[in-house]
Protein backbone atom coordinates (compact mmCIF):
# COMPACT_ATOMS: atom_id res chain seq x y z
CA UNK A 625 0.00 0.00 0.00
CA UNK A 626 1.26 3.50 -0.78
CA UNK A 627 2.36 5.69 2.14
CA UNK A 628 -0.18 8.38 2.98
CA UNK A 629 -0.62 11.14 5.59
CA UNK A 630 -2.88 8.67 7.41
CA UNK A 631 -0.52 5.66 7.30
CA UNK A 632 0.05 5.76 11.06
CA UNK A 633 -3.68 5.87 11.78
CA UNK A 634 -5.03 2.33 11.53
CA UNK A 635 -8.29 3.57 13.09
CA UNK A 636 -9.15 5.73 10.06
CA UNK A 637 -11.05 4.27 7.15
CA UNK A 638 -14.26 2.34 6.80
CA UNK A 639 -15.47 -1.09 7.88
CA UNK A 640 -18.01 -2.93 5.77
CA UNK A 641 -19.01 -6.54 5.22
CA UNK A 642 -20.47 -5.88 1.70
CA UNK A 643 -23.58 -8.07 2.05
CA UNK A 644 -23.97 -10.92 4.50
CA UNK A 645 -26.03 -13.20 2.24
CA UNK A 646 -23.46 -12.74 -0.57
CA UNK A 647 -20.64 -13.76 1.77
CA UNK A 648 -22.61 -16.80 2.89
CA UNK A 649 -23.31 -17.69 -0.74
CA UNK A 650 -19.62 -17.45 -1.76
CA UNK A 651 -18.29 -19.13 1.39
CA UNK A 652 -20.87 -21.89 1.06
CA UNK A 653 -19.49 -23.04 -2.30
CA UNK A 654 -16.79 -25.66 -2.45
CA UNK A 655 -14.56 -23.45 -4.59
CA UNK A 656 -15.80 -20.19 -3.08
CA UNK A 657 -13.02 -17.93 -1.88
CA UNK A 658 -12.78 -14.54 -0.19
CA UNK A 659 -9.34 -12.90 -0.36
CA UNK A 660 -8.19 -9.49 0.83
CA UNK A 661 -4.99 -7.51 0.53
CA UNK A 662 -3.31 -4.25 -0.49
CA UNK A 663 -4.01 -2.83 2.96
CA UNK A 664 -7.49 -4.25 3.52
CA UNK A 665 -7.93 -6.17 6.78
CA UNK A 666 -10.68 -8.01 8.61
CA UNK A 667 -11.97 -6.52 11.88
CA UNK A 668 -12.83 -8.48 15.03
CA UNK A 669 -16.47 -8.25 13.91
CA UNK A 670 -15.61 -9.88 10.60
CA UNK A 671 -16.01 -6.73 8.54
CA UNK A 672 -13.50 -5.70 5.88
CA UNK A 673 -11.53 -2.59 6.80
CA UNK A 674 -10.34 -0.25 4.06
CA UNK A 675 -7.72 2.26 5.32
CA UNK A 676 -8.04 5.99 4.56
CA UNK A 677 -5.34 7.15 2.12
CA UNK A 678 -6.31 10.62 1.01
CA UNK A 679 -8.97 13.30 1.16
CA UNK A 680 -9.62 15.81 -1.58
CA UNK A 681 -11.99 18.72 -1.25
CA UNK A 682 -14.40 19.81 -3.92
CA UNK A 683 -17.08 22.50 -3.84
CA UNK A 684 -19.92 20.05 -3.26
CA UNK A 685 -18.21 17.03 -1.69
CA UNK A 686 -15.08 15.67 -0.03
CA UNK A 687 -13.61 12.70 -1.89
CA UNK A 688 -12.10 10.17 0.48
CA UNK A 689 -9.79 7.56 -1.10
CA UNK A 690 -9.11 4.24 0.57
CA UNK A 691 -6.61 1.45 0.04
CA UNK A 692 -7.30 -2.24 -0.01
CA UNK A 693 -8.90 -4.83 -2.16
CA UNK A 694 -11.36 -7.63 -1.40
CA UNK A 695 -11.94 -10.31 -4.00
CA UNK A 696 -14.74 -12.88 -4.12
CA UNK A 697 -14.39 -15.85 -6.47
CA UNK A 698 -16.49 -18.98 -7.08
CA UNK A 699 -18.02 -21.11 -9.82
CA UNK A 700 -14.56 -21.90 -11.25
CA UNK A 701 -13.84 -18.22 -11.79
CA UNK A 702 -17.18 -17.39 -13.46
CA UNK A 703 -18.00 -15.42 -10.34
CA UNK A 704 -15.31 -12.82 -9.71
CA UNK A 705 -16.32 -9.74 -7.75
CA UNK A 706 -13.67 -7.26 -6.68
CA UNK A 707 -14.08 -4.33 -4.30
CA UNK A 708 -10.85 -2.41 -4.85
CA UNK A 709 -9.45 1.00 -3.92
CA UNK A 710 -12.84 2.31 -2.83
CA UNK A 711 -13.76 5.96 -2.53
CA UNK A 712 -16.46 7.78 -0.64
CA UNK A 713 -17.78 11.12 -1.90
CA UNK A 714 -18.99 12.74 1.29
CA UNK A 715 -21.74 15.35 1.25
CA UNK A 716 -24.21 16.60 3.85
CA UNK A 717 -26.26 13.70 5.12
CA UNK A 718 -25.42 11.44 2.20
CA UNK A 719 -22.44 9.95 0.42
CA UNK A 720 -21.60 7.86 -2.64
CA UNK A 721 -19.56 4.66 -2.52
CA UNK A 722 -17.33 4.19 -5.57
CA UNK A 723 -14.91 1.43 -6.53
CA UNK A 724 -12.21 0.90 -9.15
CA UNK A 725 -13.26 -1.52 -11.87
CA UNK A 726 -10.60 -1.79 -14.56
CA UNK A 727 -9.54 1.76 -15.39
CA UNK A 728 -12.83 3.32 -14.34
CA UNK A 729 -14.14 4.48 -11.00
CA UNK A 730 -17.81 3.58 -10.68
CA UNK A 731 -20.46 4.60 -8.19
CA UNK A 732 -21.95 1.39 -6.82
CA UNK A 733 -24.01 2.51 -3.85
CA UNK A 734 -25.38 5.45 -1.89
CA UNK A 735 -24.64 5.78 1.80
CA UNK A 736 -27.20 7.28 4.15
CA UNK A 737 -25.20 9.19 6.78
CA UNK A 738 -26.65 9.29 10.30
CA UNK A 739 -25.67 12.22 12.56
CA UNK A 740 -21.89 12.25 12.98
CA UNK A 741 -20.29 11.28 16.29
CA UNK A 742 -17.14 12.90 17.72
CA UNK A 743 -14.62 10.53 19.30
CA UNK A 744 -11.55 12.59 20.28
CA UNK A 745 -9.85 13.65 17.06
CA UNK A 746 -12.00 11.30 14.99
CA UNK A 747 -15.39 11.91 13.41
CA UNK A 748 -17.42 8.80 12.79
CA UNK A 749 -20.65 7.68 11.20
CA UNK A 750 -21.77 4.35 12.63
CA UNK A 751 -23.67 1.64 10.76
CA UNK A 752 -24.71 3.83 7.83
CA UNK A 753 -27.33 2.36 5.50
CA UNK A 754 -25.90 1.38 2.09
CA UNK A 755 -28.12 0.99 -0.99
CA UNK A 756 -27.06 -0.44 -4.34
CA UNK A 757 -27.32 1.74 -7.50
CA UNK A 758 -27.22 0.64 -11.17
CA UNK A 759 -23.48 0.01 -11.57
CA UNK A 760 -23.49 -1.83 -8.29
CA UNK A 761 -26.16 -4.16 -9.67
CA UNK A 762 -23.79 -4.98 -12.59
CA UNK A 763 -21.04 -5.76 -10.13
CA UNK A 764 -23.09 -8.60 -8.65
CA UNK A 765 -24.02 -10.06 -12.02
CA UNK A 766 -27.45 -8.40 -11.98
CA UNK A 767 -28.65 -10.66 -9.16
CA UNK A 768 -29.50 -7.79 -6.85
CA UNK A 769 -31.60 -4.94 -8.24
CA UNK A 770 -30.70 -1.28 -7.77
CA UNK A 771 -32.26 -0.31 -4.44
CA UNK A 772 -31.11 -3.51 -2.69
CA UNK A 773 -29.79 -2.98 0.85
CA UNK A 774 -26.17 -3.91 1.43
CA UNK A 775 -24.37 -4.33 4.74
CA UNK A 776 -24.16 -1.25 6.99
CA UNK A 777 -20.89 0.69 6.82
CA UNK A 778 -18.93 2.48 9.56
CA UNK A 779 -16.70 5.40 8.54
CA UNK A 780 -14.00 7.09 10.65
CA UNK A 781 -12.16 10.20 9.45
CA UNK A 782 -10.02 12.86 11.18
CA UNK A 783 -12.08 15.49 12.99
CA UNK A 784 -12.43 19.12 12.11
CA UNK A 785 -15.42 18.52 9.90
CA UNK A 786 -15.26 16.53 6.69
CA UNK A 787 -14.46 19.70 4.74
CA UNK A 788 -11.31 20.25 6.79
CA UNK A 789 -9.68 16.85 6.49
CA UNK A 790 -6.00 17.48 5.69
CA UNK A 791 -5.26 16.93 2.02
CA UNK A 792 -2.87 14.28 0.80
CA UNK A 793 0.34 15.19 -1.05
CA UNK A 794 -0.86 13.21 -4.08
CA UNK A 795 -3.70 15.68 -4.42
CA UNK A 796 -4.85 16.14 -7.98
CA UNK A 797 -3.82 12.72 -9.21
CA UNK A 798 -6.16 9.87 -10.17
Ligand code: HEM
Pocket residue numbers: 645646649699702703704705763764765766767768
Ligand atom coordinates in the same frame (compact mmCIF):
# COMPACT_ATOMS: atom_id res chain seq x y z
C1 HEM B 1 -21.98 -21.02 -12.87
C2 HEM B 1 -22.69 -19.93 -12.71
C3 HEM B 1 -23.61 -19.67 -11.56
C4 HEM B 1 -24.50 -20.50 -10.92
C5 HEM B 1 -24.80 -21.95 -11.23
C6 HEM B 1 -25.11 -19.72 -9.85
C7 HEM B 1 -26.05 -20.19 -8.98
C8 HEM B 1 -26.65 -19.50 -7.98
C9 HEM B 1 -27.65 -19.99 -7.07
C10 HEM B 1 -28.22 -21.41 -7.08
C11 HEM B 1 -27.98 -18.99 -6.23
C12 HEM B 1 -28.98 -19.05 -5.09
C13 HEM B 1 -28.20 -19.37 -3.84
C14 HEM B 1 -29.03 -19.39 -2.60
O1 HEM B 1 -30.14 -18.81 -2.58
O2 HEM B 1 -28.58 -19.95 -1.61
C15 HEM B 1 -27.19 -17.83 -6.61
C16 HEM B 1 -27.21 -16.63 -5.96
C17 HEM B 1 -26.42 -15.55 -6.31
N1 HEM B 1 -25.50 -15.50 -7.32
FE1 HEM B 1 -24.99 -17.00 -8.54
N2 HEM B 1 -24.59 -18.47 -9.85
C18 HEM B 1 -23.67 -18.39 -10.87
C19 HEM B 1 -22.90 -17.31 -11.22
C20 HEM B 1 -22.94 -16.11 -10.60
C21 HEM B 1 -22.16 -14.97 -11.03
C22 HEM B 1 -21.22 -14.91 -12.22
C23 HEM B 1 -22.44 -13.97 -10.16
C24 HEM B 1 -21.85 -12.60 -10.26
C25 HEM B 1 -21.40 -11.95 -9.28
C26 HEM B 1 -23.41 -14.48 -9.20
C27 HEM B 1 -23.93 -13.78 -8.13
C28 HEM B 1 -24.90 -14.26 -7.29
C29 HEM B 1 -25.47 -13.48 -6.22
C30 HEM B 1 -25.10 -12.04 -5.86
C31 HEM B 1 -26.41 -14.29 -5.59
C32 HEM B 1 -27.30 -13.92 -4.41
C33 HEM B 1 -26.65 -14.33 -3.11
C34 HEM B 1 -27.54 -13.96 -1.93
O3 HEM B 1 -27.50 -12.81 -1.50
O4 HEM B 1 -28.28 -14.84 -1.44
N3 HEM B 1 -23.67 -15.79 -9.49
N4 HEM B 1 -26.40 -18.17 -7.68
